[in-house]
Amino acid sequence: MSDWLLRVDRLGKIFGPTGPDSLPGTGPVYGTAVSPATGAVVACWDVSFEVAPGEALGVIGESGSGKSTLLRCIAGDDVATSGSAYLRTFERGKANLLEQPPSVRRRLRIDQLSVVYQNPATGLDLNLSAGGNVADRLTAAGWRHFGRIRSRASELLERTEVPLVRMDDQVSTFSGGMQQRVQIAKALANRPPVLLLDEPTTGLDASVAAGVLDLLRGLLEELEVGAVVVSHDFGVIEMLTRRVLVMQHGRVVEAGLTDQLFEDPQHPYSQQLVAAARG
């Protein structure tokens, strides 16, 4: 694919000793991500993909398969052990994000890569109001005009279906579903080119989760944002993404179109995930 917005090349993250002794004996073939020689956890290894503008890529796998670590390394929450990542909108796609100093990474997190976490408390300041949280992101991105910040915040909260009468209420008083909507509004506030979603509906009741998924699907279709959606839930991946990577014990075991993977999974682990999703 030549029209990429985000490109990740052979990304790896090892927790513990990172020397070459830590890789042998890990991965799907061995049924573990833990190195028998060093005890290191090879949380993800050799992961490559591209995301085009306006495209959503899914990453699916059971708990511990390395999905969140992959996302955290791209976002800059964790430091990758190896590999590279590029954004077309940063240094014309020529600078490895993973090698940038912390100050640049912090700026990228505001201007270029937004994350929606499973737990709204990770992405929000619960002591601030809904409007205050969105304003916070806009201010960090350099917005200065109070009136414009306020009107952008109302526009976003309206789009994410947070009642405007509650715009000035402290987010800690909101339900989980509503907090998640505010987190989404905040993540999109300054129109970042890339959105990273880590189990965005996992903590919510089924009916609330369905509403948030609907909202996300609409937003991903409407905005030209490139997205990576991490989930253990095939329903979420099916609803939001066109292509998908399947991860097991830190490695990608299958990659393809989401529909096709759901219809005709090739790898035994993907077959297991699909069977579980079909109930």
Ligand SMILES: Nc1ncnc2c1ncn2[C@@H]1O[C@H](COP(=O)(O)OP(=O)(O)OP(=O)(O)O)[C@@H](O)[C@H]1O
């Ligand atoms: N800070 C850490 N120190 C040591 N090991 C870690 C750390 N963070 C994650 N791991 C390990 O890395 C592996 C991958 O974890 P990760 O959270 O990325 O998986 P996941 O697929 O996102 O699962 P979940 O959905 O439960 O978060 C696991 O074995 C986990 O125990």
